[in-house]
Amino acid sequence: MTVLAVDSLSKTFDMHVLGDTKVVGLDDVSFDVRDGEFLAVVGESGSGKSSLLKCLYRTYDPTAGEVVYHGPDGDVDLAACPDRTVIDLRGTTIGYTSQFLDEIPRVPAVDVVARPLVEQGADREEARDHARELLAALSVPEQLWEAYPATFSGGERQRVNLAQALAPKPELLLLDEPTSALDPETRQAAIDLLSTYLGSETTVVGVFHNTDVVEAVADRVLVLDEGGLQRVVPIESYNEEVMLG
DSSP: OEEEEEEEEEEEEEEGGGTSEEEEEEEEEEEEEETTOEEEEEOSTTSSHHHHHHHHHTSSOOSEEEEEEEETTEEEETTTSOHHHHHHHHHHTEEEEOSSOOOOTTOOHHHHHHHHHHHTTOOHHHHHHHHHHHHHHTTOOGGGTTSOGGGSOHHHHHHHHHHHHHTTOOSEEEEESTTTTOOHHHHHHHHHHHHHTSTTSOEEEEEOOOHHHHHHHOSEEEEEETTEEEEEEEHHHHHHHHHHO
């Protein structure tokens, strides 16, 4: 079953400081994402990976095309639906994380991770217990759990950010380079969590640079090039391409 159907998605940026020059971020991109699938998005820097994720989450308003989410309450075109609908979906069924933690001043890491669960109605202490489990699984030192993420290293912040995104197990999760700042050991902890924690309950579209992560977690791989869709291939075919390349 298809969970997300992207049809002719395009995004053009108007660069006013450059004499209203138009820069193409995405150009006529179409693909489907299946229920429970982990779709990895790869490509060179500037190929449109982050623009794609931001259009799916509606951080960017697409210039053209459709992004139809086949959710439990019916179909919604995320490219055109009212802002209120997008906000409601973000709070219940669609999750997103970038490589940068949007810090909340003077809030301990454990509460940053627990917050989406509490907002969904979970008991605060149960949510904090679950947050501690995720932080431990991602090898965040226990002495940091009650500390403020503003004092953390880039890799530690990234792990807190990933834990926060995973905590509520959204039906659709968008990951924008969530492991880019991690060393090999902590990256493996993230891979293990992504492989086991979400299961088939969550459909994932994730942008990655690291081939090891893609090989470990993806079912299919979507390759972008200069804003256009180059191909979508099963992970087995992608692995063969990498080996031959």
